[in-house]
Amino acid sequence: MRSDLFGSDKLERESLQPGLALQNSKMLKVELEGECLARTGSMVAYQGDVRFQALGSGGVGRWIKQKMTGEGVPLMRISGRGDVFLADRAADVHLIDLDPGDSLTINGRNVLAFDAALDYDVRMVQGVGMMSASGLFNCVFSGQGRIAITTRGTPVVLQVDQPTYADPQAAICWSASLRTGYHRAEQLGLGTLLGRRTGEAFTMSFAGQGFVVVQPSEEVHHGLGGEGQQGGSGNQGLLGGLLGG
Incomplete structure (x- = not known):
């Protein structure tokens, strides 16, 4: 049987060591010898003796935060x-490889998988408040290990060595040491009063030393897990969040 489909560029890639590696630009290969954590429903194929266990947001404390905020990463072990x-x-x-002392903030909807040895938590995005369409809470990873993230298109990595701003729907991840805030990008005037909009009402600001990864797509926000509330009703209240699934 002959076909370009069976070309060497499409054959399974053999890894030099266990863990997370790229099969291609759209697919992650995990050579498993133990365990890792991954987004629920992200498995497309597997070989060997492999087991899957649903974890919700990865622990009772994180589950409560997810229910209170509408944010979190639906995980499986x-x-x-x-x-x-x-x-x-x-x-x-x-x-992304984290070394001891590194700390990275990631929008949960862009987390695909990570080493089980890494620490992570759901934390408030400081200084942005209710204005952030990327959510009040993001995931913060630290420790030593590898993370696989996803982007819609080829991103740009901005070094924060001057005032830096990004659309909150396009900012994927950034150094956890950076200070975040709110910045009005659209100038108020007669046109604004008449209902004219630029589509750039506000941006997230970043200050300090570090980097911001920005994708070329402004995704509609549905919570960190990518499965949040529709129609912008992201704040359903503590009781409703705790009881709603």
Whole structure:
């Protein structure tokens, strides 16, 4: 049988060491010898003795935060020995290695998988408040290990060495040491009063030393898990959030 489909660029890539690696730009390969954590529903294929366990947001404390805020990463634990292939709607996949002392803030909807040894929490985005369409809460990762994130298109990495601003729907991740805030980009005037809009009413601001990763797509926000409330009704109240699923 002959076909370009069977070309060497499409064959399974063998990893030099266990863990997370790119199969291609749209797919993550996990050579599993133990366990890792991944977004629920992201598995597209696997080989070997592999088990999957639903974890919600990854612990009771994080589950409560998710229910209170509408934010979180729906996770599953993958354990065993074998090869697991993960993807998220053909989004681009990128790998980030954290070293001891590193700390990274990531929009949960862009988290695909990460080493089980990493620490993570759901924390408030400081200085942005209710104005942030990227959500009041993001995931903060620290420790030593590898994370796989997704973007819609090829991103740009901005070094924050001067005042830096990004659309909150396009900002994917940034150094956790950066100070975030709110910045009105649209100038108020007669046109604004008449209902004319630029579509750039406000941006997130970043200050300090570090970097911001921005994708070329302004996704409609549905919470960190990518499965949040429709129609912008992201704040359903503590009781409603705790009881709603």
